[in-house]
Amino acid sequence: MSFETQATIATCGGKLLKLAHDAKTTSCQMKFNLFVPPGASSSKPAPVLFYLSGLTCTGDNCAEKGFFQKTAAKKGIAVVYPDTSPRGLGIAGEDDAYDFGSGAGFYVDATKEPYNKGYNMYSYITDELPTTLFSEFKELDGNKVSITGHSMGGHGALTLFLKNPGKYRSVSAFAPITNPSKCPWGEKAFKGYFGEDESTWLAHDATELISKYSGDTDILIDIGTGDNFYKQGQLLPENFEKAAKAAGKDVTVRYQPDYDHSYYFISTFADDHVEHAAKYLLS
């Protein structure tokens, strides 16, 4: 077994496994949570929804406060809650800021020293984690995978979906960073992980990617109008909507009155996002 099971917690009729494994891509031990719905077995494997978390989070926050499990249990969908970065690589300064380094991997493979030593969350999430997971957990159906996420994790969900046609059956996002090349969070992260050449950033920017995406889309996005990060121009959903419209892609952005950026917002609409994934995972 590649995974160490650190806890098994009964919840919503299924179980939440707290797992850890030594990951090659990130050069460290990675922890994550896996919700296995009731009834999943090797003869009836459950489709899988990846939930990518936002800045400062680990895989624990949404497992505790996002409340995807109840509807996922009803639908028979597993949920994977990965961490947001490598931990403890010993890179000078990696723990200094909330929006860069640890807790802020931005779901990219860094190309710039010293972060290229392990800040490879793109490869970890798209390749190493699912490959290892699906080879060992036969109660999961690795051929039926969707993705969602919040804030930085919404950026991750959108870009991983758009960069890998066919890999994910659907995508949705809560308050995603949709145009990171044009917002302070994204600029800081991309400078740190890729360097000053902005042309290298575009391959990781959902607004750029949707313009060139060749397939059909049905992307659900929720954003609260009371979200301070939306108001500060960190999320820029209007740019994403405009690019999607110009490219003839189907994107639904729901501006939810008064909702903020917190898990109170995520948990309110979590059911809708599980239902959105279920349309594609269960068909």
Added chain:
Amino acid sequence: MSFETQATIATCGGKLLKLAHDAKTTSCQMKFNLFVPPGASSSKPAPVLFYLSGLTCTGDNCAEKGFFQKTAAKKGIAVVYPDTSPRGLGIAGEDDAYDFGSGAGFYVDATKEPYNKGYNMYSYITDELPTTLFSEFKELDGNKVSITGHSMGGHGALTLFLKNPGKYRSVSAFAPITNPSKCPWGEKAFKGYFGEDESTWLAHDATELISKYSGDTDILIDIGTGDNFYKQGQLLPENFEKAAKAAGKDVTVRYQPDYDHSYYFISTFADDHVEHAAKYLLS
């Protein structure tokens, strides 16, 4: 206004208010959370469910992780999440243990020095908080109140219900301490708040109280069989069941296989407890 509104958070179609007020019974500022369901108004006030938290918690934990709001919103029920003790009274040692003093008020009025200076959570929860709240929030119906709680808060819910016939329309509990005179948590707390004379403890012990309760009951209790505190003899639901049976009272204890003592357990069954309260609050 007696209350300071420290935050207003949109959630589940309603709003969560983070409130603070100077309480006389506890001689300090008390914080709590109030979930107001959509549609509540002075002309259509919402019935109210009090949720009493367990050891170490504040009113925040269950508001974030217990997930009562979605079903409460659907049913049009408000939820009040009080704190578990006074804070910062400056009593020597009050912050030293997780199971006594701050975070561990046990929903009693202490009679022993020095805790009788402000550890009066019984009066606070049954009288001062609701009186103040219902006089100022006309969107709440103070004539329709139920109560529930977890662990120490389950003890609180059961004893407050049994000591005040007619005050609460219904009661339920998650993994409650049901026989505190006979378990280590309760013995420590009652010694500290009341002194060594065990006869003074019995008025705050649900197993004693149900034997003498004159009204009808319909008490719902959930307990996880994987709950370490249940296994350690802190909860003793069998004693409560036996006393209830002998007294001819209706108590349903559901032993939920594998569930632990955490919010993963509470959130799994929260809907059932809101439904239980709704039967009495909405009739």
